[in-house]
Amino acid sequence: MPRLGKKKAVVAIKHSILTAVWHMLANNVAYHDLGGDYFTRLDPEHAMRRLTRQANALGFTIRFDPIEAG
Template sequence: MLILKKTEYCSVQVKLLDEIPGIGLQSAQRIIAEAGIAMEQFRSADHFSSWAGLVPECKEIAGKKMSTKIRKGNKYLKATIVECARAAIRNKESYLYARYQRIDARRGVKKALIAVAHSMLLAIYHILKDLQPYQDLGSNYYTSLNKEKIRNIKSLENLGFQVILQ
């Protein structure tokens, strides 16, 4: 059985977080300093992101949206993750850039940035919990999902239906 010292154990987590696009060595150290390495204290990834304050509120009264501010949470962790999200969207070949572009078109720059930061936080939770390296889905992740829709249209046409896309 391999026994690691605490400093060596933390260095493994820092190296794993450093593999995420947008997160550098100092940012990984800040994230571990604020969140810790034991993810068992959080019930789920959603609980972790709520603790960090990167979950948008959803106040809706009688079908009318009132507020979509992000919650209060650990301000140091939140600032670090948002800073990392800004760096991550510069890499045009990553999944995070594709997610940013997709949300930016519908909801705006700031909400897209918070959504990317939330996605990064969920990835950080799973990386620290399972000690598995980050696997980027790629910038064509959403376009590959749309190919399934096109395949469904072709199958409808094969059945004799006429499909018109507008």
């Protein structure tokens, strides 16, 4: 993702905070952190595609092998 600049980043953070506060007040719920891996857990296939694109951009190829449950 291209860098958009400090001012746009600050506005994006403010928008995220304002959206979270609005949902908390509108729904009368307490804040709970979704976690740093929320989007990875939400759509793991998208995360794998993103990782593959990033590795390819750096000149690497990657292979995903499932971990055996045990």
